[in-house]
Amino acid sequence: MMKLAVNQMQDTQGFHAHITAAHLMHMASAEGERDPGYALKHPEGRRRPMVERAFEHYRLNKEHLNRERLNKERLNKDRKE
Numbered sequence: 001m002m003k004l005a006v007n008q009m010q011d012t013q014g015f016h017a018h019i020t021a022a023h024l025m026h027m028a029s030a031e032g033e034r035d036p037g038y039a040l041k042h043p044e045g046r047r048r049p050m051v052e053r054a055f056e057h058y059r060l061n062k063e064h065l066n067r068e069r070l071n072k073e074r075l076n077k078d079r080k081e
Contacts, residue, residue, distance in 0.1 A: 047055070
């Protein structure tokens with residue numbers, strides 16, 4: 001019975017560490033993608049369909065973020081005048 005309790009405790013510790021590490025990795029990569037100068041390398045040649053779709057979503061999201069940034073800059077400029 002004691003061995004089962006110890007094993008469950010160790011499993012819980014490992015799961016918590018895994019979830020924490022995965023969350024931190026996700027947050028770090030998300031912050032990096034918000035950088036205006038961030039760019040993914042587009043490989044040459046054919047790609048699988050879902051990879052192509054992911055690159056398309058990435059491009060559209062990047063364009064959307066750039067438009068938002070430009071709109072904010074225009075609003076700030078108009079407010080100052």
